[in-house]
Amino acid sequence: MSTSAVVAPLTGLPALLDAVREVAPHLDVRAPSAATAPFAFDAGTVPRHGEADEDGPAVSFPSTVSEVQQLVRLAGRHGVSIVARGAGSGLSGGASATRHQLVVSTDRLDRIVEVSPADEVAVVEPGVLNAALNERLAPLGLFYAPDPASWRISTIGGNIATNAGGLRCAKYGVTRESVLALDVVLADGSLVSIGHRSIKGVTGLDLVSLFVGSEGVLGIVVGATVRIRPLPVARRTVTAFFDSTAAGAAGIGAITASRVRPSVIEFLDEPTLVGIDAAQESGLRARGAALLLIELDGFGIDEQTAELTVALESAGARVRVESDADAETLWELRRSGRRFDDDSWFVGGDVAVPKSRIAEVFAGFPALEERYGVAVSAVAHAGDGNLHPVITLPIPAGADPAAFPAVLHDAADDLVRAALAVGGTVSGEHGIGTVKRELAAEELAERVRVAQLAIKDALDPTGLFNPGKAL
Template sequence: MSAPTALAPLTGVSALLDAVGADAPHLDVRAPSAATASFAWDAGTAPRQGEPAGDGPAVAVPRTVAEVQELVRLAARYGVSVVPRGAGTGLSGGAGAQADQLVISTDRLDRIVEVSPADEVAVVEPGVLNAALNDRLAPLGLFYAPDPASWRISTIGGNIATNAGGLRCAKYGVTRESVLALDIVLADGSLVSVGHRSIKGVTGLDLVSLFVGSEGVLGIVVGATVRIRPLPVARRTVTAFFASTAEGVTAIGAITASRVRPSVVEFLDEPTLVGIDAAQNSDLRARGAALLLIELDGFGIDEQTAELTAALEAAGARVRVESETDAEVFWELRRSGRRFDERSWFAGGDVAVPKSRIAEMFAGFSAIESRHGVEISAVAHAGDGNLHPVVTLPIPAGADPANPPAALHHAVDDIVRAALALGGTVSGEHGIGTVKRALAAEELADRVRAAQFAIKSALDPVGLFNPGKAL
């Protein structure tokens, strides 16, 4: 099994910059410098506050698809590998770049090209923010379903690259379920379109699903046709507090066994509630030791509420229908309430397991804590089995905050392996990037990995796009 042939070191970034200055001054290409340092990492791999940053990579900010094509051809000509980048909100290192690479940012490709209520689709450029699309759709009584926690600041293109999920996955699926067609610039600079504007279409292989979640290793997405949906006629937030984490995760099965299908089912364990209270001056822990935060939507909201309440109370929950004002507070606390003390090392990520095995995942944390001397907290998209654990360890006096002990990362690896042992996966929505490549190799059979490298080689034979990521 082998990766695509590496780019020949022909002349490199300096020659590419000279060529842009001489022959393509209309292109916005910025030389490596301290001003581009933030492009060397994403949100998940950024240095701690106070750590030296150094110079970043070369950065191009095209305004048109044609400029993306021109930049890709220049990069190939001068032997410079390309890192496609959206807003940089990823958590797996997929958008980080080195000084000898060229970042192609989609920041200025931010047009909402079309909204068609009749076809229930929108056509967007990759730099459109998830929130901006929904702001455009709301007055029309429509919405775009995928809603990662970073929805206010993450781009549709970045969401596509990582197959981002979010809270509403339980009912509406991850990004892949909302993407019908893509426009992509390939490694030779050609522009291709894959997929269909129609909801149904089975002509040829499903290349849309291949590119969604490919983390920029196959091409640069420059346009997307996405599904849009009618806003639900009603939405309601229900909280269910429990006496313990174990009792709460066991109750997830009661929701599955009912006839109710919430749009969102979020689980917060006891350490998470305590941490949110400390950071936000809230009082979640006073109401219980674990929380299921649930959103219902659609017709028959009263009937849904009644059946869900009965199921949860039978499982030991203290159930409350929250007012709209209180609901907004709960959802904001869920999305952005977690904070991590700068006096502690922390590492996290995501894994996913079958819903029926979530309780076993939480039950296994104590053994990992004891083995490595760490603390583990977790929230979960409980409706689809996607957990977001965080491992923390206090920084002793005199220790270097930039050099966490191996125990921290060993604990994270053990969490991933526990998920695999339960029939789960290395990542449910954050992607592989650089952070989880070794662990992904433990999940995927050799023959499957070989097939993935073969696809990469067919589309990008010299390894132009995002080398060292994902595969």
């Protein structure tokens, strides 16, 4: 199988930097240095122990689409591969870069170009923060549905790159379901528009869906037309505590069997509750050993609450409608309550399985712990089967914290394979990046991988964009 699609071209970074100074001095391009070192990593690959390389990659900060085009043409001319970067909040290495590459940051491409309530769309540049778009929409009675846990700091462009999901996926879907059209700079520096402003449209192949989730390996997204929706007339938070992780995981099926479709269904197992309590002094574990944290929205919310309560209580839950103040606290604990100190090694994860198999995956954690001598816990976007496991191991006294034990990665790989065995996938929303390429190869058939690399070759024949990632 040809792998030309993921091989970086020979770098000519010094020549590129000279060319910028000579022919495009208006471009803000910074040479590799200690100041650019943070751009070598994303949130999932930044070293927790030990030192990173002294110098990072070259970094550019275009403020217009034409500047992006010029940078792409110059990089292509001098054989320098490009890594497009949003906020760097990704968790799979998709935005990591070497000192021989050029990072194209979208920090300054942060305009909300248009909001059209009549068409139910907004047009944004890729550097717009998810939170900033919703702040703009709220006074109009509208919202943008995708809400990854990093929504306050992650960009729309980064969300598009990974097809980010988040808590509301249960009802509103992942980022792909909210993207209608994209403006993309291709490897030759040309600007193309794909998709349509209308809600419906089937002309040609669905290139928008192809680019959403492609992790920047096909082109640089410089504009997006996204769907916006009316704010729900009501929202309500319901908690359901169970006596064990197994009972809570089984209780997810009771929601599916009901006629209620919550906007958010989050499942927190017992170790997660204990960990949040230790970090936040929150007292969740005193209420139960597992938690389904649920948000209802829309009309008929009393009727939804009544039916959901019956369904969950029949599954053994203790159900409570939370006050607005308590609900705000609970959602913040879910999004950012987990903490991992420097006394333990840990590796995170992101798998998705059919909803009916979630309980089976959780049931496999004790065997995984016994096999590898680690601790395993997880939170889950239970409404769409997306689990975020964390595998931890205490650092023994006197051990080198930078000597990350292979057993953690082995355990994480086995957990992914357990998800694949029940019809799941290696990533539900974090993407493949550098972290999961080998595991993705186990999921995808050989012919499918060949087809994906052929698409990469057709759009980016020299491997200019984000080589070594995703595919």
